[in-house]
Amino acid sequence: MQEFILGSDVMHSMMKVVYEVAQYDVNVLLTGESGTGKEMLAKIIHLQSPRAENPFVPVNCGVLSGLMFEDKLFGHEKGSFTGAIRREKGCFEMADKGTLFLxxxxxxPLENQVDFLRVLEDFRFLRIGGNELIEVDVRIVSATNKDFKDQVKRGLFREDLFYRLHxxxxxxxxxxxxxxxxPRMVDHFLNQLAANYKKPKPPVxxxxxxxxxxxxxxxxxxxxKNLLERVFIINDDDVIGMEHLPSDFLWxxxxxxxxxxxxxxxxxxxxxxxxxxxxRLGGDKERAARILRISPRTLRYxxxxxxxxxxxxxxxxxGDMLSQPGERLSLRPLYH
Ligand SMILES: Nc1ncnc2c1ncn2[C@@H]1O[C@H](COP(=O)(O)OP(=O)(O)O)[C@@H](O)[C@H]1O
Ligand SMILES: [Mg+2]
Structure with missing residues (x-):
């Protein structure tokens, strides 16, 4: 397991809670923006728990709905639908005795939430097309980068399921x-990159x-982490300076x-x-024109x-906008 860098009191307190809850089969909900380390913490919870020797199974709930969701989580029997050529276990079964990371x-999806809640109550379910009740022993850790309470308020997520996970x-x-x-993270990731790519670690x-x-x-x-990887790979000098930072970052x-x-x-x-x-709109010119209150044609012009x-x-x-990035830096982020 890679080291999880803390570096502040808030993070130390958070980690204390992580270590404490790891010992018990209690449901944990990790919240925070994308890229803050939720999945890594979920793994740490698993590895610090009595289940560490058993599987850790991550599943992305954001990409599945309806039957696909059921199939992914609960599996299916041979012949239960077109394409079901053999019996297939779902994530719950794969995570038996271990941790399921949602x-x-x-x-x-709302349509899947009732069944899902029921399974979380007693950990018993049927595979799609099956009639044998499967029972598993699974610990649930979940994560979201959304304002979960707001989803509940807006009727997109069942309150009872929310409290179950939360x-x-x-x-x-x-x-x-x-x-x-x-600074510590930079040092940490450069050490990691140097080891991975078998290249000396440059000072910064x-x-x-x-x-x-x-x-x-x-x-x-x-x-x-990704920016450092980019810089590390293309850098042939023995030190990382401003001139090595990509221009889209300096922008x-x-x-x-x-x-x-x-x-x-x-x-x-x-x-x-x-x-x-x-x-902000990820390049959507139609919407950009609407927000700027001009026609798409004027925007193109x-x-x-x-x-x-x-x-x-x-x-x-x-390009023309930023011909010599190093010279025009104001060290003042204008965006974000
Ligand atoms: N505190 C930390 N120390 C070391 N690496 C971290 C830390 N937080 C995040 N990372 C790394 O950053 C990347 C994104 O973390 P991840 O757990 O996938 O975030 P999330 O699930 O919140 O989107 C991963 O490569 C992870 O290893
Ligand atoms: Mg993630």
């Missing part, structure tokens, strides 16, 4: 609320750590131009607003006129 649990809630704060851990310049501490990391620890810190020419001011303001909206380029996810494609 990721994105708040996404379980016996011990554990909240993992986003990385931007515990930035003091960033102070200004790189500084800029990391100014950034808000909407993708949390996952985003930091978040670009300096707004100081101008007196009104046409230029207008161009810069419009460019920024367009980029901001496209970035402006993109063209101002030479704004974005990729399919709405991230700006660095």
């Amino acid at each position: 990721d994105e649990v708040s996404e379980i 016996v011990v809630p554990i909240y993992i704060p986003p990385l931007r609320e515990r930035k003091t851990v960033i 310049k102070r200004e790189v750590i500084d800029i990391f501490c100014r950034y808000d990391w909407p993708g949390n620890v996952r985003e930091l 978040h810190f670009r300096e707004p131009p100081r101008m007196t020419d009104l046409e230029e001011v207008k161009r810069a303001a419009e460019t920024q607003a367009i980029l901001d909206v496209l970035h 402006k993109l063209n006129k101002y030479n704004i380029k974005v990729d399919r996810r709405g991230e700006p494609v660095p």
Whole structure:
């Protein structure tokens, strides 16, 4: 198991709860934004529990509905539906004596929630097309990055099932609320990368750590880890400096131009607003136009006129906008 970096009092208290609850078969609900470490903590709970020797089975509840959901969780008998060419166990059976990790649990479709709750009450169920009652011994850990209570309030999630899963809630704060851990994480991930890629670990310049501490990391620890991997792989120098950071990362810190020419001011303001909206909407130009209250045609015209380029996810494609990233840094995130 990889080391879970704590680095702050809040995280130490959270970890104490994790270790305590690990000992008991109580249902744990991990909440926090994507990339904060929920799945890793679920594994730690399993490994610290008396079930550690038995399977840990993760299942993503966000991608399944109806019969597919039932099939994934409870399995099926041979011939129970077209394509069921042999008996197949579901996640509950696979996790027998171990831990079932229900990721994105708040996404379980409403239509599946009643049956699901029933199984959580007595851990007995039928495979699809089966008539033999299967009984399993499973510990449930679930996770969500949604405002779960709000889902309940809006009628998207049954309250009784919510309380069943929510016996011990554990909240993992986003990385931007515990930035003091960033230097340690950088060190930790570079050690890991050096070991994985069998390459020496480069030292990191102070200004790189500084800029990391100014950034808000909407993708949390996952985003930091992925960025370091990118930088580590392409870096051939013996130290990591600003010049090694990708320009799409540096774009978040670009300096707004100081101008007196009104046409230029207008161009810069419009460019920024367009980029901001496209970035937030993941590149959806139709919706962006609606939010900007212009027609899609006008948006296309402006993109063209101002030479704004974005990729399919709405991230700006660095080019004319940011020709020399290092020189124009204001160290002030404008977005997120
Ligand atoms: N505190 C931490 N220490 C070390 N690695 C971490 C930590 N938090 C997250 N990670 C790493 O970040 C990535 C995302 O974590 P994950 O558990 O998948 O997040 P989530 O399930 O909340 O989206 C994983 O590669 C995980 O190993
Ligand atoms: Mg996850």
